[in-house]
Amino acid sequence: MSANETLDYESVHKKSAKRFTHKEYLLMGAGPTNITDRVLKALSMQCLNPISADMYEIMDQAKAMLQYVFQTKNRFTLIHQTSGNGGNEAILLNLLNRGDKVVIAIGGTWGEKVLDMAQRYELDVLPLRKPPGEVYSLKELEEAVKSHKARLLFVTHGESTGGTLQQLEGLAPVCHKYGCLLAVDAVVSIAVDPLFVDRWEIDAVNAGTQKAIGAPPGMCLLTFSPRAEKRMREQKKRPPYYLDLLPQGVYFDCFDGESRTYHYTFSANMLSAVREALAQICEEGLIPMWQRHKSNAEYFWKRLDEIGLTSFVEKRENRFHGVTCVNVPQGIDQMDFLRYVKQKFEIEITPGHGPTLNKAMRIGFLGDNSRPEIVDFVIEALKDGLQHFGK
Numbered sequence: 001m002s003a004n005e006t007l008d009y010e011s012v013h014k015k016s017a018k019r020f021t022h023k024e025y026l027l028m029g030a031g032p033t034n035i036t037d038r039v040l041k042a043l044s045m046q047c048l049n050p051i052s053a054d055m056y057e058i059m060d061q062a063k064a065m066l067q068y069v070f071q072t073k074n075r076f077t078l079i080h081q082t083s084g085n086g087g088n089e090a091i092l093l094n095l096l097n098r099g100d101k102v103v104i105a106i107g108g109t110w111g112e113k114v115l116d117m118a119q120r121y122e123l124d125v126l127p128l129r130k131p132p133g134e135v136y137s138l139k140e141l142e143e144a145v146k147s148h149k150a151r152l153l154f155v156t157h158g159e160s161t162g163g164t165l166q167q168l169e170g171l172a173p174v175c176h177k178y179g180c181l182l183a184v185d186a187v188v189s190i191a192v193d194p195l196f197v198d199r200w201e202i203d204a205v206n207a208g209t210q211k212a213i214g215a216p217p218g219m220c221l222l223t224f225s226p227r228a229e230k231r232m233r234e235q236k237k238r239p240p241y242y243l244d245l246l247p248q249g250v251y252f253d254c255f256d257g258e259s260r261t262y263h264y265t266f267s268a269n270m271l272s273a274v275r276e277a278l279a280q281i282c283e284e285g286l287i288p289m290w291q292r293h294k295s296n297a298e299y300f301w302k303r304l305d306e307i308g309l310t311s312f313v314e315k316r317e318n319r320f321h322g323v324t325c326v327n328v329p330q331g332i333d334q335m336d337f338l339r340y341v342k343q344k345f346e347i348e349i350t351p352g353h354g355p356t357l358n359k360a361m362r363i364g365f366l367g368d369n370s371r372p373e374i375v376d377f378v379i380e381a382l383k384d385g386l387q388h389f390g391k
């Protein structure tokens, strides 16, 4: 093309040389949450060659920290460049082939999405559903695994749309009795509520970066037990190229005797941000982090009581400590209310979704935002909103 030839279409971005910024909010929804300056700085460092010693060093550090956060010695522990839903899809496609039997315990939107994925790939699914606010007993899950002869049970640990926390302890040994593996969506629960991958014998876990981990969205954190790794290696059909986790495991140096090779261009910026976010957790310690999320959630529930608001999940023992679904009082339009709070206080709260659609707003105290002074500030904003709308 010669320089004096004209273009077919005009660019609409003629002023793109102007410095780009966007407004910043206190992110108090179901994630992403605000990230610290330290993580922002890591994100803004120069790119690196994805197959270089510098990159491998950061990957090794991130992997060791991730093993701590997952409480696992699984060698097959890695980071993959896709968001939480992509991580769930990768678990399904790496552990199951078309027609394989799977039980999906649905507690809200995320389980429904896993069901959608399973149906698209023509897996033989038994979906389980519960009334909103309820969680599954071990017995119910065992019955389903047994009757469906499932090869995989998929459960969501923390449900950011229903506000519940599914108990996991004791579940994997029950699955293993029937030759079934246990896969867990811990996208929002990671580093909020206790999760012991090895002690609880969980086979596959997917965690998000944008929640309590405190990094940007767009990556998923994964770990697989030796049982799951074996299953993956024995699959008749390979998963789609990009979601094939064995080559990504090779890139993460998970397997003895296999030297690192390129699978796709892994982002040094995102990796550095995740590494730095994981380092913050290692420095604070998992137990203090779990205690902090629990005590701030309980403090929030107490303060909600004081201003006359109630939790969508009635039974305290079923509540997730990262995201609380708060009932919207009768006569208030949820979207108007959230818009008012956002404009006046620069606080972003997410509306209901799935089981909480049009019923409850989702308020998250995740990672660095799980602090008593932030609870007080959110309560002040909610109280102001209630007064503004005449409640």
Ligand SMILES: Cc1ncc(COP(=O)(O)O)c(C=O)c1O
Pocket (backbone or CB within 6 Å): 030, 031, 083, 084, 085, 086, 110, 156, 158, 159, 160, 161, 185, 186, 187, 188, 189, 208, 217, 218
């Ligand atoms: C429990 C759970 N699973 C899956 C997802 C989907 O993650 P993503 O939006 O990063 O794809 C979310 C997002 O909020 C989530 O909370």
